[in-house]
Amino acid sequence: MPGSGTGTGNVPMAVKSTLDIVRQRFKEDEIVHYIFEAYQIQGQEYLDRLLALVSSESGGTYAIIAFSYLRTPLTTANELIINKVFALNESFQLRQDGKGSITTMQFDLSTAEDRPIKYYYYPLKSQEYEEFVAKVISCKNSMYKCDPEAVLNFSWLNDYRQIGEVKQELKKREAEYIVYKDIIIYCATWNVNNKPCCDSNSPLRSWLACSEKSPDIYAIGIQELDTPTKAMLNSTQMQATVEQWTQKMVESLYPGVEYEVLRSVRLVGIMLIVIVRKQLRQHILRCQLNSVARGVLNTLGNKGGVAISLQLHEGNICFVNSHLAAHMGYVDERNKDYNAIVEGMRFDDRRTISDHDHIFWLGDLNYRIQEPPGQQRPGPLTDAQTYELLLQYDQLGQEMRKGRCFDGYTEGEIKFRPTYKYDPGTDNYDSSEKQRAPAYCDRVLWKGTRIEQLAYDSIMEIRQSDHKPVYAIFRAKIKKRDEIKYKKVQEEVLKAVDKRENDNQPQITVETVSIDFGRVRFNEPSMQDFNVYNNCPLPVDFRFKEKDMHDICEKYLQVDPRQDSLMIDSARSIRIKLLVDVRTVGNLLKKIRTSDNFDILILHVENGRDIFITVTGDYQPSCFGLSMETMCRTNRPLSEYTQEQIKHLMRDESPEYQVTMPREFFLLIDYLHRQGSNLEGCFNAHDSRYSLGGHFNAVRDWLDTWSNEEFPGNVQTAAQALMLLLELPEQSLLEPFVEDLLASSSKSKAMDYIALLSAPKRNVFMHLCMFLREGILCQYYDLQQVALIFGRILLRGSSSSSRMDYNSRCIQFMRFFIDSDISDSALGNGHASGSGNIQAKSSTSATFSSSQSR
Structure with a gap:
């Protein structure tokens, strides 16, 4: 690119x-x-x-x-x-x-x-x-x-x-599979004025167990946690303070319910802890936390905010605890603190506070009651009417209405006394020299849909601090997947997205993805044509893809063209030729053993998807290419076997043979033996056997049907067929002892290995040698030439074939068995035990015919 x-x-x-x-x-x-x-x-x-x-x-x-x-x-x-x-x-x-x-x-x-x-x-x-x-x-x-x-x-x-096209589509169709589960959320906030947790006058249960129903989630925020200078410099002491508060809070939750701490986060004296019902924990998929420091130089952290983000089922929830700038006239600073927390709070997954379905913001927000000019402080604050009057001058309400902070947030109706500032240990407002005006500093707000506030109040009987603790209880409807409906929608979305991807990609239409050649026979070519069409608005290039770093198809197949271009609304005919011949029959038989198909072609569309084309057929078994062991397992002519049946015979590794030597091999030897002097020159150059004409198919049928008719060819075609029977099997006749036989220095040594061959291989070899030896004695063909031709066939596959002396070694080995002048031991002695009906006679046909009825 x-x-x-x-x-x-x-x-x-x-x-x-x-x-x-x-x-x-x-x-x-x-x-x-x-x-x-x-x-x-x-x-x-x-x-x-x-x-x-x-x-x-x-x-x-x-x-x-x-x-x-x-x-x-x-x-x-x-x-x-x-x-x-x-x-x-x-x-x-x-x-x-x-x-x-x-x-x-x-x-x-x-x-x-x-x-x-x-x-x-x-x-x-x-x-x-x-x-x-x-x-x-x-x-x-x-x-x-x-x-x-x-x-x-x-x-x-x-x-x-x-988030990906599939996720986007699922998001659009949420209404089809999302249900809502009611979750009770208990939010609590308290500025503890640096008082230690161990104070016996702090009955936290009256603050944390006020709900009629047991909460599912607690979000508890504390400000001005006991953080003396000494403790701040000692992390161990600071951690001990946090643990004391945590333990005290857990002990004071709604009774009779098992809870566990999910996460907690602290910034100097600001702490937020989220506690959940134990059964709910398994449905929380993600929990992250962060903090934003404010205060002196905006870095000290005595002011600021902490937050915990979590995913419950399909709903995203965020809890924020903040402590904003203090003092009556610092309204702008409080707004700036709020906005800094909103802009600076980023969780690890890059979510912001606003990226949640349900947001609960609690803490000491420090917004005061702005006293009207020329008016004195109100008298005793005892009833709702007085609270309503005070709230008209509440700075938080005024700033929210002006859009300067907490945009989009909601606060429930306040029907309780201002929560600040009290003389510690009493319910009396500040009696010190400063006589700070009462204020609703401690607040709980929320943002999001499907949230209902059930309670909002303060706890007057907790008098440890100069603030009163506040709590708010909510019923939130959390999104949850109906798994059965979700799977149905997901399947539909996947199909739709897949179709869109296909429609937007270059593609061609193939007339058929299954090419069936029907009956396939050895040495008979056949072909099949099919068309491909371009139904795209653009030209398309295609090619057949190579597989496993090899060719595009098996050796017995040819594809034309292998690649091409298709203009808009055009078509192209592709031809597949199949020929199972002497060069490819081994490949086909190997494929048949391991697969139900002849091949799978991969038609690759540039910048589009691949198309897989299956090539099948029904191969008519023939003797050419089969091993001697496989042919000895047959009990009828190969023409009567199906492809599936011959597959099982090729896979069969049991030594149960119907005959001791293939009948097809005997038929050729018998015919050649009866030709006498006509055999002169029949075994010529080794490579001549590859030139098969159409007339050779008559020889094929004669062998595969065990015909009683006269041989349909001549001496040359019979000799050619004999060499092919030995040459075409995947494994050479003398495997697995080829290397040992090439290294044998005497006939007796070679016979030791011949005796280890399977009975079919051993019998074929001995019978062949008897036939060749007799022809050499009669001077029908040259000893050296025959020894080289058959030595290379019988000993093929050797790693030594590239050596200079390979031909001479092949000749030497064959002469041990076909040269009458070499007589270490006679053919048919103990070294060839188990050779069955094969005997050293000049007339082999009579002996074999009498024992191998057809």
């Missing part, structure tokens, strides 16, 4: 055009630094990917955007589909496989929210890959080098985080 592995410097025009197209996919203040071509492997498919290294000027951060694309060269930015987004944050990793791995041309990209995703690059792209890696490392280092503690802004990536 043009443009891969190229930076933004001086580049060739073709690369620039691709880079310009990629740039069009981003905003003006986002810079594409580098693009690199890679691919992924899914099953047996290779999926092209384009990795773009991009930065945002506003965010000052980098990311890798992985694109998929339908075709090359690219013409528009719309052809680029975002496949994955990797922020170069602290958790980002680019891991390269070591040199000792299966392949060094692969690497993984990962972040905290994603498992490692494997990519590959092409060998010719090695240099570009090294440049890409160096660039990525440099960009990441540059972000963290200046200020390692800086909170980096990756929010610009939200526009590019796609």
Whole structure:
């Protein structure tokens, strides 16, 4: 693909055009630094990917955007589909496989929210890959080098985080499979004024167990946790303080229910803890936490917020506990604190507070009662009418109505006294010199749909702090999947998306995906034609794909054309030729043993999906290509066997033979033996056997039917057929002892190995040698020539065949058995025990005919 592995410097025009197209996919203040071509492997498919290294000027951060694309060269930015987004944050990793791995041309990209995703690059792209890696490392280092503690802004990536087409479609159809489950949520907040948890005057149960029904989830926020300077400097002491509060709260929850702490988060004196019913824990799929520090110089953390995000079933819930700026006149500072928490709170999965279905914000918000000018503080605060009057001057309500904070949030009706400021240990408002005005500092607000507030109150009897604790109880309807309905919708979506992908990809229609050749016979060619059509609005290129680094098809098949182009609304005829001959019969028989098909062709459409075409047929078994053992397992002519039956005989490894030597072999030997002097010159050059004409098929049928008619050929065709019977089986006749026999220095040594052969192989070999020896004695053919021809046939497959002395070794071995001048031992002695009816006689036919009835 043009443009891969190229930076933004001086580049060739073709690369620039691709880079310009990629740039069009981003905003003006986002810079594409580098693009690199890679691919992924899914099953047996290779999926092209384009990795773009991009930065945002506003965010000052980098990311890798992985694109998929339908075709090359690219013409528009719309052809680029975002496949994955990797922020170069602290958790980002680019891991390269070591040199000792299966392949060094692969690497993984990962972040905290994603498992490692494997990519590959092409060998010719090695240099570009090294440049890409160096660039990525440099960009990441540059972000963290200046200020390692800086909170980096990756929010610009939200526009590019796609959840995938399937997920998008499922999201659209949520109404068809989503049901709602009622969950009772108990939110509680208390500014404890740095008082220790162990104070006996803090009956937390009256604060945390007020609901009529047992809560499913507790979110408890504390501000001004006991954090003396000494404790802040001692993490162990600080942790002990947190554990004391946690234990006290767990002991004070709704009685008779088993709860467990889900997570807690603390920022100096601000702590939030989420506790859930034990049975609910298994349905919480994700839980993350974060904090935003405010206060002195906006970094000390004595003010700010902490949050916990979780997913329950299909619903996303966020709890926020905050402590905002204090004092009557600091309204703007409180608003700024709120907005800083909203903008700065980012969870590990890049969600913001607003990216949740249900948000509960609690804490000491510190908004006061703005006393009207010229009016004195109200008298005793004892009834709802007084509270309503006070709330008219509540700063939080005023700021919310002006849209300056908590936009979109709701607060329940307040029917309780202001929660601040009290003289500790009493229910009296501040009697100190400052005499701070009463205020509703401690609040609980919510945002989202399907939320109903059941209770909202304070606890007056807890007097430990100068604040009163507050609680709010909600019934929230949480989204949950109906699994049966979901599976049905999911299947429909998958089919629809798959159809759309197919419609948007280059594709061709194939007339048939199953080519059946019917009856197939040895040495008889046949062919089948089928058409392919282009029904796309664009021209389409296609080709038959190579399989396993070999050819596009088996050796007995030919495909024409192997590749071509189809214009719009055009068709092309493809011809498949099949010929099972002396060069390919071994391949077909091997295929028959292991498969039910002759072959599967892969028709590859450029930038589209592969089409698989099955080639089948019914092979009529023939003696040519079968092993001697297989033929000895038959009890009737091969013409009467089916392909499936011969498959079982080829797979059969049992030594149960119907005869001791194939009848087809005997028929040829018997015919040749009776020709006498006509045998002169019948065994010529070894390669002449490959020239088979149509007349040879009559010989094939004569052998495969065990015909009683006269032999339909002549001496030359019989000799040719004999050599083919020995040459065409996958394994040579003298296997597995070929190497040992070639190394044998005497006939007696060779006979030791011959005696170890299977009975069919041993008998064929001995009978053949008797026949050849007799012809040599009668001077029908040359000893050296026959020894070389049959030696190379019987000893084929040897690793020594490339050696200079291979031919001489073949001749030497054969002369042990067909040269009458070599008499280490007579044919038919004890070395050839088990040879059955074969005896050393000049007339072999009479002996064999009497014992092997047909």
